[in-house]
Amino acid sequence: MEPSNESKNGNLVGLALLGIIAVVVVIGFILSQGQGSNTGNSVENKVKMEELQNGNKLIKESTEGENDTLGETGESTTSTPSATGTTQVKEFIVKGSNFKFDITEIKVKVGDKVKMTFENTGGFHDWNLDEFNVGTKVLNIGEKETVEFTASKAGTFEYYCSVGQHRQMGMKGNLIVE
Numbered sequence: 001m002e003p004s005n006e007s008k009n010g011n012l013v014g015l016a017l018l019g020i021i022a023v024v025v026v027i028g029f030i031l032s033q034g035q036g037s038n039t040g041n042s043v044e045n046k047v048k049m050e051e052l053q054n055g056n057k058l059i060k061e062s063t064e065g066e067n068d069t070l071g072e073t074g075e076s077t078t079s080t081p082s083a084t085g086t087t088q089v090k091e092f093i094v095k096g097s098n099f100k101f102d103i104t105e106i107k108v109k110v111g112d113k114v115k116m117t118f119e120n121t122g123g124f125h126d127w128n129l130d131e132f133n134v135g136t137k138v139l140n141i142g143e144k145e146t147v148e149f150t151a152s153k154a155g156t157f158e159y160y161c162s163v164g165q166h167r168q169m170g171m172k173g174n175l176i177v178e
Contacts (some may be wrong), residue, residue, distance in 0.1 A: 088112040094173075097122030099166055101159075104173035108151045112177075119144040122166040127165065129175060138163055151177045 090112050095102040097120070108114055118127035120139040127145075128135035131153075136145040160172040 030052075037081055073115050075109075083171060089115060091115040091117070093117045094127060095117060095119045095121045095173065096127065096161060097124040099123075099161075099169045099171045101127075101173050105176065106159075106173065107176045107178065110151060110154050112151045113148065114151055115148050116147060117144055117146040124163055125161045125171070126155060126163060130156075130158040131159060135162070151175070154178060 011068045018084050041072050080143055088107050088109060088111075092103065092106055092114070094106075094116065096118060115130075116127070116134070118125075118139070122140055122141055124140060126136045127147075128140045129149075132149045132151070134147040134149045136147060139145060152175055157175045159175055159178070160167040
């Protein structure tokens with residue numbers, strides 16, 4: 001005995017609903033990973049910048065300490081006198097989205113105080129640097145968190161996102177302490 005037309009129509013409706021649900025889930029996943037991408041690796045995406053009238057881009061300095069200086073290397077630098085010499089405060093803003101950081105190399109000097117702000121612009125991500133025992137919590141889109149540490153030893157140290165396989169997928173960069 002063959003199935004009735006009513007039974008066939010019921011199966012088709014069920015399959016159609018299943019297909020619609022699958023499409024909605026896929027679209028939701030894609031949207032949760034962020035819209036658009038930031039392909040630039042320029043300094044302008046990495047730190048607070050101030051554009052001068054002559055078009056040169058220089059870093060906007062923090063207000064901690066005295067003897068503020070401007071640099072062209074991608075970090076905010078403030079000199080703070082101390083009993084043993086001058087300590088540099090270097091401030092960076094790193095944005096994370098779609099399995100990548102917008103800045104993949106950061107250079108500081110041994111003894112510099114580093115103020116790192118991680119801003120999540122797509123998906124769920126965090127920022128970790130094991131050698132200096134610092135990291136952020138996992139952030140949602142639009143959230144940011146700041147960590148501070150002293151670059152107390154020289155070397156090249158990898159920072160990364162610890163969510164899922166993000167690190168293995170290339171969401172990492174290097175802190176170079178000279």
